[in-house]
Amino acid sequence: MITALAIMALGAIVLGAALGYASIRFKVEGDPLVEKIEAILPQTQCGQCGYPGCKPYAAAISAGEADINLCPPGGMDGVRKLADLLGREVKPLEAEEKPKQIAIIDEQTCIGCTLCIQACPVDAILGAAKQMHTIIEPLCTGCELCVKPCPVECISMQPIAENIDNWKWKYPVFEIKRAA
Amino acid sequence: MLAQLFRFKGGVKPQTNKTISVQEPIAQAPLPARLFVPLHQSIGGAPNPLVQAGDTVRKGQLIGGADAWVSAAVHAPTSGRVLAVEEHVAAHPSGLPTLSVVIEPDGRDEWIERRPVDHQSLPPERVRELLRDAGVVGLGGAAFPSHAKLTPARSVAMEQLVINGAECEPFMTCDDMLMRERADEIVRGIAIFRELLAAREVLIGIEDNKQEAIAAMHEAVLRLAPDYRVVAVPTRYPAGGAKQLIRVLTGKEVPASRRSTELGVQCFNVATVYTAYRALACGEPVLSRIVTLTGNVERPRNWEVSLGTPMREVVALARPRADTGSFLMGGPMMGFEIPDLDAPVVKATNCIIAASPGLFPPPPPEMPCIRCGACAEVCPHELQPFELYWFSRARNFGKTQEYYIFDCIECGCCSYVCPSHIPLVQYFRFAKSEIWAREREKQAADAAKERFELRNARAEREQAEKAERLARAASARTSEKKAPPERTNAVDSPPAAAAGEPAAAAATDADAIRKAAIAAAMARARAQRELAQPKNTDRLSAEQEREIAAVEARRGAQPATPEATAGAAGSGAPAGPQRGE
Amino acid sequence: MTHYLFLLVGAVLVNNVVLVKILGLCPFMGVSKKLETAFGMGAATTFVLTVATGASYIIDHYLLLPFGLEYLRTLSFIVTIAAIVQLTEMVIQKTSPLLHQVLGIYLPLITTNCAVLGVPLLNIANRHDFVESLLFGAGSAVGFSFVLVLFAGIRERVEGADVPLHFRGAAIAMVTAGLMSLAFMGFAGLDRYQ
């Protein structure tokens, strides 16, 4: 009995010492994974995931605090990529997926309050106090953060129309003739 | 003619069907009632419109200026009046519109002043500029601006200039006829390109099923430039692909990742060379092109068609048979079905084929791939199309890139031989455009991230400065009670203003002013919306006018900015009430 | 010499730890979705398994047997394996963070990979000496990695297949594993040839 205890204790001490040494020797600083996750996120900075931007969300995923299906602008595609990177299961998106859209300011109604300019995370709104504002379309990420603050509800989200430059070849779908 | 020829792997031999459209010489197509000249006819940047509705233009007048190095100018194909610069359906598989100049010909066909130049007396940069401003682009179908291909690589001496007269697409004969009838101009044009590139050797490759063209070119070469070599290449699709022809004539293989000039070789289509010659030696920019009209038609023939002519009028010249179901632009291997015949003929329109179920039987149903490898056997780029298909179908785009999807030239050989009748090219195009779209999104995301971070940095800095200022002010107040607070300086404007405007109400606190202004604006906007919403269509005009007046008054109250005026001008007067829709 | 060769070949192919002995199925199913991770997992398991067989042989022969503590075998083996796995995890986290994240939960799971415990126990049951134990351990580990990588290759391909909806994912993976096992039955009897 005593020998058994002694041997187990000995084993525990030896292994514990080895592990203790390793934890100091192989200490990991920082988390390079956050960057990889952030590269997948769409950078709309919309906060729909519940985190104040894409980077905090990436950090939360990396730390295992957040799920990977909280980013509606990234869509199912983004979820799939994250699942791929992290070896997790693909889950359906929490919110529904929307087509890509941009904000449009109705210039007739705008009163020039600058509230939307303060809300825009990517400085895509141009204008000064008491002057009409306008959205710089190529910079707009469609985050919708400017819609709420507008006191006169003059900002609307509009899906990006298809044009010759962003037109894509479609997935070939062919009616297989149901030969009866 | 005793050149050593090389082989490219793969390729197919479909029925060529070329003889039907070479029975008659090239004819001049009549001018239509309206020309729709798209501004963006080449690869690269879209030219800016230089005319507006109401302008009169003369034949050859610049209507769209190249806006970047890789871009080509666009000209008025005839004299007349510009009716509009507007979106018009494009000669594009999507059938989407593109910005086009609508010209009503006046029938006089008056030229601008043409200035022929001697390219030898000009520096090469100037010649390239002239070609760009004459709108010279690759007329083989890709429409890549030619001047951008005319700079030799710095480190590699230019060995061969390959002139592409192979024209491997079935049915298509526009280059064939051009070589038969205008061989001299082509040979003279080659001299321009050769000089710009300082190419040691000129090889003119023509498929050996075009004996008349070979003879004509041969004769012209003998007379004008005996050191050029006219080479008959074996007829095998896609021998007319630039990379395939370069391979056959020189043995060099140009991968997708490199420019051909880096290997000391460059390739141009015969029609491109011809237009370059016209542009410099006659001062005539690219205004028309030869178009083969063939297929299921009564009178197959090649026509010289003014750019911008609606296809509907062009195809009528060939008298399509009754069972024609649709029309293809380009050849049957790489062309596309024209979604709308209102689309105009553009620089890339080399051939229009009337298609009927008899001529091109609809494909049998698509079966699963059995990995038989027939596609890999015929792929001229030695890819593995069945693997590309497998991953494109599963939307595994990363894998498609590992299998070199961007080396695919979409020649269609794989689909042609597929026993399962899979539209392979379609899958590859789908995968490519998805990858491009993702690339764009990625770039947008990166830009957004950068802007977001800049903004955050700025916000932090401002916050820090404000805190510092406040601290300083506080300390100043406590130390020297007599000194006036700094803040009053900032709002030193006369506090009193018109009584009716709450925005201007006397107040010392800037925040309060703004809040009041917003509250008032909200009230106004709410009232306006309440008024506007129910009465979009059914309310009387008196109320509408009142509304407009209100809007105008409010707008007038705001200081006018360039944007504001532009917005007002653009939206038109009765914008207010209709907005509710 | 041929004896060792037969032992090794037997461990890799004929008595493959996954497909014939049906041990270590958790990582086999879990970490075979992508080829890259399968390679990583295979390497990690090979390392752990080889070290674990050696260590457990030493513990068994120099600690447990002399003191008559055979009844502590399973316990002490598990503790040893756990320690080795922990060590491996730290090293991987330091050297290849992505592999660490990708292996994710499966890395600590090597601890409970029954193959890692099973092989040392089989060694003792088969009365292998030290060299044989190491060979058997390494062979089993290589066999594990080998089929894991093959399986991942097939799964990557089957991912693009038009598998009936109800069989997507784990179901078709199980079917594939079964058919692989069937194929490996072809090796039966090879290690007994005289």
Next chain:
Amino acid sequence: MMAWSTPPYLLADVSVRRVMLQVLVALLPGIAAYVWLIGPSILVQLVIATLAALLGEAVMLRLRRRPLLLFLTDGSAIVSAWLIALAFPPLSPWWLTVVGVLFAIVIAKHLYGGLGQNPFNPAMIAFAACIVSFPALMSQWPALGLKLSLAEQFEIIAGLAPRIDAMSGATPLDALKTALKLGEGAVDVPTLLANQDVFGNFAGRGWEWVSVGYLLGGLWLWQRKIITWQTPVAFVGGLTLLAAILWAWNPQQFASPLFHLFSGGSLLGAFFIVTDPVSGSTTFRGKLIFGFLAGAIAYVIRVFGGYPDGVAFAVLLMNLCVPLIDMYTQPPIFGMKNPK
């Protein structure tokens, strides 16, 4: 209007059905030799297998809601069925053939998505599954010289007549292996092969001509460009090379390469099984590796392993490796062969 939505609008006159049909035609010489050797029972098996395959295919297509006629007539199920019938003992009970065929069609083929998507060769899956499950039945080959009428053969297959001893022979391969094992070194291969009742001129008596039939069919397929030369040549090479080395080393214990080439499923495998493009390798070098290793493994299993023939297992084992082989043997593409 949108009848032809995608280029190219010209298509060569080829189809999956025609490919499969030619494979079936190529099997005919072998089948003819088989009938001459054993009698018409193999025809009964072919019919049973075909019916079972079509039934299984139809049910699976219906369940998966895929167009029935299109896929039933593509001929792929019939090819699998014929290969199974030819690989199984000709007097197997009907249910054995049916089980094998259904296993192949349902599990090996349709669970993976049907035509073109199965990672394993369905016919070989059927063979392996049955030989593992019913080893005794799968080793009962009719003794040569056993002359039974069609009716008698039919009764045996249908299970109406008792399975008589005379028909429970073994293939030449099996006979040789068993004799060597029982002889414990006392007998040697040349003596055994001298027995002309079992062993013919250069391989198994009679069976050698069936193999010649397969060879003829295979060559025709190659000439028609349905199959490429790499896999069969590599397969034959792998098998022959190993056999030759061991035969040269110890001719008393190991039969000649010729014997191995014309015995068992070697040539059926070489031309009709390893050439299956779906489950086989597709690159030039990959085909060579795939074929060679399959041949070598087949030899190892049939000589040293526990089963009478190794072709089925060898093919399945190599099927496992195909994704990796293909991945690592991608040919260089156009433009990558330039220096630098």
